[in-house]
Amino acid sequence: MAANLDRVFILLRDWLIGFLPAAIRPAAGVVLGVIAIVCVFPGLFALTTVFERKGLGRMQNRIGPNRVGPFGLFQPVADGIKALIKEDIVPVTADAVVHFLAPLTLVIAVFMEFAVLPMGRNMALVDMGSGLLFFFAMSASTELSVFMAGWSSRNKYSMLGAMRAIAQMISYEIVLVLSSVTVVMIAGSLSLPKIVDAQNHYTGVFPHWYIFTPWGFAACLMFAVAATAETNRSPFDLPEGESELVAGYHTEYSGFKFALFFLGEYLAMFSVSGLGATLFLGGWSAPFSFLAFIPSWFWFFSKVMLSIFVFIWVRGTLPRLRQDQLMNFAWKFALPFTLLDLLVTALWHFLGAGWQRWVFCTVILVAAYVLMGLGQERHKRIGHRTYRYAD
Amino acid sequence: MTAFPSPLVGYLLVAAVLFAIGLAGALVRRNAIIVLIGIELMLNSANLNLIAFWRFGPHPEALTGMMFAILSIAVAAAEAAVGLGLIISIYRHTNTAELDKINRLKG
Amino acid sequence: MNAVFYLLAAITIAGGLAAILLKHLIHAALAVTVAFGGIALLFLQLDAQFVGFAQFLVYIGAVAILIVFAILLTHGAELPREGVFSKSWITALIIAAGVFAVTGWAVLQSVDAVPQRNTVPAVSVHDIGNALVGRYVLPLEIVGLLLTAATIGAVIVAMLEKERSR
Numbered sequence: 001m002a003a004n005l006d007r008v009f010i011l012l013r014d015w016l017i018g019f020l021p022a023a024i025r026p027a028a029g030v031v032l033g034v035i036a037i038v039c040v041f042p043g044l045f046a047l048t049t050v051f052e053r054k055g056l057g058r059m060q061n062r063i064g065p066n067r068v069g070p071f072g073l074f075q076p077v078a079d080g081i082k083a084l085i086k087e088d089i090v091p092v093t094a095d096a097v098v099h100f101l102a103p104l105t106l107v108i109a110v111f112m113e114f115a116v117l118p119m120g121r122n123m124a125l126v127d128m129g130s131g132l133l134f135f136f137a138m139s140a141s142t143e144l145s146v147f148m149a150g151w152s153s154r155n156k157y158s159m160l161g162a163m164r165a166i167a168q169m170i171s172y173e174i175v176l177v178l179s180s181v182t183v184v185m186i187a188g189s190l191s192l193p194k195i196v197d198a199q200n201h202y203t204g205v206f207p208h209w210y211i212f213t214p215w216g217f218a219a220c221l222m223f224a225v226a227a228t229a230e231t232n233r234s235p236f237d238l239p240e241g242e243s244e245l246v247a248g249y250h251t252e253y254s255g256f257k258f259a260l261f262f263l264g265e266y267l268a269m270f271s272v273s274g275l276g277a278t279l280f281l282g283g284w285s286a287p288f289s290f291l292a293f294i295p296s297w298f299w300f301f302s303k304v305m306l307s308i309f310v311f312i313w314v315r316g317t318l319p320r321l322r323q324d325q326l327m328n329f330a331w332k333f334a335l336p337f338t339l340l341d342l343l344v345t346a347l348w349h350f351l352g353a354g355w356q357r358w359v360f361c362t363v364i365l366v367a368a369y370v371l372m373g374l375g376q377e378r379h380k381r382i383g384h385r386t387y388r389y390a391d
Numbered sequence: 392m393t394a395f396p397s398p399l400v401g402y403l404l405v406a407a408v409l410f411a412i413g414l415a416g417a418l419v420r421r422n423a424i425i426v427l428i429g430i431e432l433m434l435n436s437a438n439l440n441l442i443a444f445w446r447f448g449p450h451p452e453a454l455t456g457m458m459f460a461i462l463s464i465a466v467a468a469a470e471a472a473v474g475l476g477l478i479i480s481i482y483r484h485t486n487t488a489e490l491d492k493i494n495r496l497k498g
Numbered sequence: 499m500n501a502v503f504y505l506l507a508a509i510t511i512a513g514g515l516a517a518i519l520l521k522h523l524i525h526a527a528l529a530v531t532v533a534f535g536g537i538a539l540l541f542l543q544l545d546a547q548f549v550g551f552a553q554f555l556v557y558i559g560a561v562a563i564l565i566v567f568a569i570l571l572t573h574g575a576e577l578p579r580e581g582v583f584s585k586s587w588i589t590a591l592i593i594a595a596g597v598f599a600v601t602g603w604a605v606l607q608s609v610d611a612v613p614q615r616n617t618v619p620a621v622s623v624h625d626i627g628n629a630l631v632g633r634y635v636l637p638l639e640i641v642g643l644l645l646t647a648a649t650i651g652a653v654i655v656a657m658l659e660k661e662r663s664r
Binding site: 396397398400401402403404405407408409410411412413414415416418419420422424425427428429431432435438439442443445446447448449451452454457458460461462464465466467468469470471472473475476477478479480482483488 | 503507510511514515517518523526527530533534537540541544545546548549552553556557560561564565567568569571572573574584586589590591593594595596597598601602605606609615616619620621625626629630634637638641644645648649651652653655656658
């Protein structure tokens with residue numbers, strides 16, 4: 001029964017394509033998978049928009065949207081209708097073709113990233129030998145669409161926003177890729193389903209997820225920081241900060257094209273959360289061995305939603321970083337720390353099993369973190385924090 | 392369009408066309424960046440040739456063609472970076488990026 | 499030869515032609531990005547997945563962005579342009595046709611000498627990794643050194659010089 005519930009989507013797909021002639025069944029299976037992804041993830045995006053606004057509202061001591069539907073849950077429907085019926089304004093001096101193609105390129109590249117994520121046992125749409133490399137290739141293609149959007153608007157705010165966004169995305173992409181390479185080194189494969197299989201073991205009750213190892217924890221932290229920067233989320237959202245640059249590279253977009261940019265940003269958040277869950281949190285494997293009867297796709301989506309919640313939480317808590325602080329952080333702290341983490345991962349592999357490698361690796365990583373953090377703070381002139389309370 | 396004698400010939404002809412286009416662009420255009428784009432097209436066509444021969448040739452498990460192509464991609468990226476840095480530096484100095492105006496060593 | 503190959507070849511060649519014939523620099527840069535994408539897809543057709551995705555990552559994700567940044571920093575996109583194609587488009591097409599005639603003739607003459615193996619090579623990423631640190635470790639290290647030198651060199655060449663005191 002539990003096994004059937006786990007495989008319910010695969011069984012559903014097989015039943016549906018059973019109605020078709022045998023020659024086109026593989027193609028029809030893939031098309032059904034694509035339709036499922038295109039329906040599920042934008043649906044989750046709609047849920048996340050209201051989730052985020054309510055969550056941010058509660059963190060800021062206000063309620064958030066509560067007019068449209070119970071607890072404001074139909075707000076995305078209202079937002080969608082608004083986006084569709086708004087007039088699509090293209091500036092006269094804008095480059096019309098590039099202006100039109102930019103949101104399309106972004107959304108296409110981001111949707112392609114979902115093709116390799118293993119959303120459950122045997123539920124990756126395509127199992128490629130180099131699935132992780134495909135993911136990063138698609139993520140690199142989004143940078144070009146950001147440039148196209150900013151440049152084609154012929155607007156200094158848009159251009160500035162696009163330049164900042166690209167510089168930030170390139171810098172943090174290196175950190176993202178290197179922290180994923182640590183996982184690849186230990187799992188021994190670039191294929192994402194195989195990486196999940198490598199984490200799907202339990203000692204007693206506890207799982208072998210990579211986040212529970214010292215190098216995995218450090219890599220996951222760097223991955224989380226780099227993912228926040230890659231998707232231009234706060235505290236790295238200077239390229240689209242409302243109080244700074246109007247709206248950055250999507251200033252001149254209105255109506256449905258703006259909705260496409262919004263969709264692209266949130267889908268990028270989902271896909272990078274999915275990748276983080278696959279690499280560090282064990283993908284579709286259950287947190288304790290006695291919970292393995294709950295279907296695998298439930299665990300995957302729970303981990304993705306947990307990561308989204310952490311993204312929203314960080315947005316509501318931390319102030320925005322300035323561009324030079326952001327770039328300094330990437331090149332002077334995150335990149336050296338990730339390189340050191342690569343070394344520690346190799347050390348972990350070659351020291352062999354036992355308590356020594358835990359102690360050794362943890363000590364190296366904590367010492368490096370403290371020393372590099374102290375090195376970064378040496379130029380600050382911050383006094384002791386004082387508080388003043390209203391009486 | 393007649394069928395090619397073998398699939399390899401099709402890929403070689405595409406690579407030859409790209410090489411010719413890249414060479415023409417590098418020779419004819421005045422703007423330094425378009426010349427660099429032509430050079431990148433030529434490098435890409437050579438990579439296509441390498442991978443086509445790797446795929447259809449004997450001993451693909453020796454991976455020679457693929458290794459050559461991967462290293463060529465890395466070298467081309469490095470060369471594009473240095474070339475574009477040079478063009479930017481020359482622009483700052485002479486305020487133009489057109490090759491027929493950068494014809495003196497003085498200054 | 500299937501339709502996908504013809505389509506990809508057409509896209510790539512069209513992108514390449516547009517890249518050298520268009521007057522507007524940013525459009526030329528975007529056209530060459532399309533050509534890079536077409537070549538990456540041709541690599542995927544040739545069962546070289548690793549090289550295809552590396553081509554996406556390096557060329558479209560880095561080299562194309564370098565090119566557009568350089569165009570912006572040399573103010574190449576600001577002048578108003580009349581006309582779509584550059585002034586010397588006939589010369590470019592004649593040179594391209596001439597070079598293609600020579601190389602295409604050479605390819606078609608040697609059709610019989612060309613290898614004809616048609617089975618898909620069974621190569622995994624594991625083999626590529628082993629080859630890179632096994633047989634090809636020296637080129638790998640030299641390319642690493644080259645990339646380091648190129649990065650440092652590009653930064654130094656393009657750095658703003660310090661103001662000299664007057």
